Amino acid sequence: MSPTAASPGGSARREPSPEDERFEVANRLFFRLYQCSNLLHKNGTRHMGDFGATTQQWAVLGALARPLVRAKGMSVKDLIEFLLLSRQNLTAVLDRLEARAWVERVKDPDDGRARLIRLTEEGNRTWEAMHGPIEAFYNHALSPLTEAEQVLLVQLLDRLKGGLNVV
Amino acid sequence: MSPTAASPGGSARREPSPEDERFEVANRLFFRLYQCSNLLHKNGTRHMGDFGATTQQWAVLGALARPLVRAKGMSVKDLIEFLLLSRQNLTAVLDRLEARAWVERVKDPDDGRARLIRLTEEGNRTWEAMHGPIEAFYNHALSPLTEAEQVLLVQLLDRLKGGLNVV
């Protein structure tokens, strides 16, 4: 008798098929993704209390603070592709960041239609000041995983992203 | 000379410290999580076009459709712990599901304060009808991962959830 065949209540539960089991794994996978995302946003934002910045805002700042980007900035189009969100939503996030003087929109000298989003001096200082709390949050949140597991998780999420992107 | 020491532009880039590299991995990890979550919501919801149900709504239906839950339902409190979202938000989601007659709120006979959230007959039928499109979405989204990798990813996300939950 298989371990899953017995049903304590006496009801006749069917033996799960391989398809059922695959579905169960997939269901759990996306449910965990959903839970982790909720927790990341809730606790990550809470952790940044002093700055009042959300995880989305820190994602934008992080994108703009990268060495190859910091000087010239990034077009809205490239930011959309990078962050994988809608133009209308990104505009709103940028508005909030601009209102706090953390980023600025400058005309692209090479293309009059485009705007380059850049960190301001203030934004740069803020990002560097955020680094400590973010690192503490990362260390705490990742404490159940070894460094090798973290690398592995990044790789798996990367491939999941690929699969999700073409659906 | 290490592979990361050379900087093509001639600028003096510092050799990244182990802390920097750990931070980079963590940053990429949470950024991928953010991207995957965005894609899951966008494409998952789009995939359910005929039903007009969002991924959050299908998470609730899925929680209520589990064999041990289907008959008696689930309290709001337990749903909050299961879905990891706020009471105010869950109330709104349940309102929308109730308006579509997919779930109902019944008084808990054992505790007059509590409400048990249950799938209606209609909700049950809808959930079963959703099963096909959801499975197709899962199969497509998970196509870059083997079954063993999917199981591994679930385990890693599970532990990440644990770390995120106590921050």
Place this chain on the structure above:
DNA sequence: GCATATATATCAATACATTGATGTAATCAA
């Protein structure tokens, strides 16, 4: 019975996310 705690709901503010439709300015190609 009375005080306290628990379970749920509601109201309000804010931010994030989508879609669809519209508008404006600049580039580019015929």
Place this chain on the structure above:
DNA sequence: TTGATTACATCAATGTATTGATATATATGC
């Protein structure tokens, strides 16, 4: 130069998410 495309912004509707404050009903401990 005209016409199409591209890049960005805006307006509107809807759904999801947080927090904080308040209210109501029920349960429980003293």
